[in-house]
Amino acid sequence: MVLKPFRQELWIGRIGLKRLLDELDLAAGEIRFVGGFVRDSLLGIPNGDIDCATRLKPEEVSERIKKAGFKAVPIGMAHGTVLAVLPADQVEITTLRRDVATDGRRATVAYTEDWKADAARRDFTINALSVDPVTNEVFDYFGGLADLEAGRVRFIGDPLTRIAEDHLRILRFFRFHARFGRGAPDAPALAACTARANDLMALSRERIADELLKIMGLPDPSDTVEIMIERQIFRPVLPEVDGSATERLRALIQTEKAAGITPDPLRRLAALLRPEPAVQVAVATRLKLSGTARKRLGAVAGPAEPGEAHEMAYRLGRDVAIDRLLLAGHPDAAREVAGWEIPRLPLSGGALVQRGLREGPIVAATLQAIEAQWIAEGFPDAERVEQIADEKVSSASPG
Secondary structure, three states: OOOOOOOHHHOOOOOOHHHHHHHOOOOOOOEEEEOHHHHHHHHOOOOOOEEEEEOOOHHHHHHHHHHOOOEEEEEEHHHOEEEEEOOOOEEEEEEOEEEEEEOEOOEEEEEOOOHHHHHHOOOEHHHOOEEOOOOOOEEOOOOHHHHHHHOOOOEOOOHHHHHHHEOOHHHHHHHHHHHHOOOOOOHHHHHHHHHOHHHHHHOOHHHHHHHHHHHHOOOOOHHHHHHHHHOOOOOOOOOOEOOOHHHHHHHHHHHHHHHOOOOOHHHHHHHHEOOOHHHHHHHHHHOOOOHHHHHHHHHHOOOOOHHHHHHHHHHHOHHHHHHHHHHOOOHHHHHHHHOOOOOOOOOOHHHHHHOOOOOOHHHHHHHHHHHHHHHHOOOOOHHHHHHHHHHHHHHHOOO
16 A cells, blocks of 8 residues: 655644644644544545644643633543644644553553654554654654555554553454454464453453444454454453354445445444344443443344334334344345334324223224234325224224
């Protein structure tokens, strides 16, 4: 892959950004673009997130943001990060740091004025690149440009040491390989992730869920997931991911493409798991997903016949219906449901009382019978519903 040059056009047009950077001593070289903004720009990938690093201390950064006329939000002052809120962008500005101590979950840091020391604490070489906004010079201390061009995801330094600093880097390695890697994963990195997979158990389930869903949200992570299964990366935290998971995931990805439906991380997660409601709910609960996500995962493991697609969408909701249809390999039905406006029964219980039914259980039962016939007839219009209501009320009325 041929990398693209970093150009001022990538950022100069963003409202207020030049003014902010000037206030942060742009001309003196006190601030650089870092991280994903640099990496993705070199690859020609649009990236709305802007990360900067500076020698200035967080308190001074905050004052200068305000002086430039923007709101400063101290989102991570313990780690030196201040958020600048611009008219159309948010810019994270972090003071140069070095790690003092780590425990696999969090790091204690100290400030530094050494750009290379700050880059050295990042996980992968392709994430350690920085750019001078004035000269467009790319600073590459660890061979990140060559790795980016080769499609190689490689830890900075010893992989085992870097994983010991933050266990989440195991999952991050596979996510970045799925997104940027070409060919086989870096051998030392893969060996280290395999050897330390049990370290994932020390992480919060929220962090695991966040990283896992990011992997599932990539265009096609199936090859990487297959490697993760072969290396038993999931086993410590998701033993429910079985040997058929890759096959299910590949089938789902192909069905999503055939239907023209945007990939959904939660649906992809469902494909990794055995199609049993109890299993899906147990995993959603363990990963501490939202109540909505738990309910959705618990409902995706069920029958999905194309002829019942509209009824399923009406009764279970559009998302669950699409999930079931795609997981069952029915792209045409899923596409149809995605574009279908789910109707509402144009009748209320009060209308049945006006027709002579007595208030109480008979009204609810009759309304359910009307709704069932309305669904069975393919959701006809209000005129037909009125006819069905007359028929049901007549048969439900005594005498």
